Amino acid sequence: MQSISTRADLRGFVSSHRRAGRTVGFVPTMGALHHGHMALVERCRAENDVTIVSIFVNPTQFGPNEDFDAYPRRIDHDLELCRSHGVDAVFHPGMQEMYPEPLRTVVEVAELSSILIGEQRPGHFRGVATVVAKLLNIVEPDRAYFGEKDFQQLAVVRRMAFDLSMRATIVGVPTVREADGLAASSRNLRLTPAERRVAPVVHQAMLDAKRLFETGERDAATLLSAVRARAASEPSIALLSCDLCDSATLGALRRVADGPAVLLVTARLGSVVLIDQFELKPDLATGGPAA
Ligand code: PAF
Numbered sequence: 001m002q003s004i005s006t007r008a009d010l011r012g013f014v015s016s017h018r019r020a021g022r023t024v025g026f027v028p029t030m031g032a033l034h035h036g037h038m039a040l041v042e043r044c045r046a047e048n049d050v051t052i053v054s055i056f057v058n059p060t061q062f063g064p065n066e067d068f069d070a071y072p073r074r075i076d077h078d079l080e081l082c083r084s085h086g087v088d089a090v091f092h093p094g095m096q097e098m099y100p101e102p103l104r105t106v107v108e109v110a111e112l113s114s115i116l117i118g119e120q121r122p123g124h125f126r127g128v129a130t131v132v133a134k135l136l137n138i139v140e141p142d143r144a145y146f147g148e149k150d151f152q153q154l155a156v157v158r159r160m161a162f163d164l165s166m167r168a169t170i171v172g173v174p175t176v177r178e179a180d181g182l183a184a185s186s187r188n189l190r191l192t193p194a195e196r197r198v199a200p201v202v203h204q205a206m207l208d209a210k211r212l213f214e215t216g217e218r219d220a221a222t223l224l225s226a227v228r229a230r231a232a233s234e235p236s237i238a239l240l241s242c243d244l245c246d247s248a249t250l251g252a253l254r255r256v257a258d259g260p261a262v263l264l265v266t267a268r269l270g271s272v273v274l275i276d277q278f279e280l281k282p283d284l285a286t287g288g289p290a291a
Contacts, residue, residue: 002089022049026141031055032072036176036184040145054091061127144168149175151277205230220244240266
């Protein structure tokens with residue numbers, strides 16, 4: 001496995017594989033890698049000849065009071081995990097390599113960036129879209145892999161790649177969960193043992209809504225109040241947002257009709273913001289219309 005820290009070396013690595021006619025897949029990350037990331041790597045390896053992972057904790061997607069400094073950094077562990085999972089190259093540029101000068105150009109995906117999490121974290125998705133655009137321009141992969149856990153991020157990146165006619169196909173990979181249902185995330189490392197014990201309540205709250213949905217409930221307010229009620233049973237969890245949206249447009253739904261809907265939840269536990277998502281497909285419901 002190659003460990004690469006400059007754009008020039010990464011471009012050289014990619015060109016040599018392209019000349020040999022190989023396809024290139026890319027998994028962008030901020031490091032602190034875990035089995036959720038490895039699911040992206042596995043999918044990438046299955047669909048491409050060459051797999052590149054990037055590790056860069058991107059400052060422009062963190063707000064002034066967010067956890068940029070506290071974000072876990074474990075480069076030796078990350079390199080080892082990538083090596084043992086058959087990654088061909090890890091690109092881990094320093095700050096100067098990614099942002100040699102203050103940016104004058106940013107990527108803003110209108111509407112999708114300002115709703116939901118974008119409302120709580122103004123500028124967050126501008127930072128994500130801009131760094132992902134930079135990374136996709138450097139790597140120029142055939143396919144790039146993103147977790148469905150960050151459902152809105154995936155929607156923003158998909159739209160950006162479409163609008164800017166980018167070469168890469170954006171591939172969404174289903175959320176990986178711990179045995180107790182907690183969505184795998186680098187931020188879970190920052191939960192105290194006591195917080196880690198109660199964290200699965202977020203997923204359980206979403207399962208309550210899913211169970212109601214399976215019995216035929218379609219009213220968004222009723223489904224969302226099931227989530228709120230369970231989350232409220234755990235005093236250390238503060239539900240920051242809980243939305244039922246159209247999976248494609250992320251527009252708020254009053255009822256789940258025929259198309260797939262997504263339940264999006266953010267919750268604060270201590271100093272950590274947990275994000276989770278769950279698609280509700282009409283064919284999941286007993287007696288509901290088949291998809
Ligand atoms: O999901 C992440 O880890 C980051 O938002 C990403 C896509 C690597 C951009 O910094």
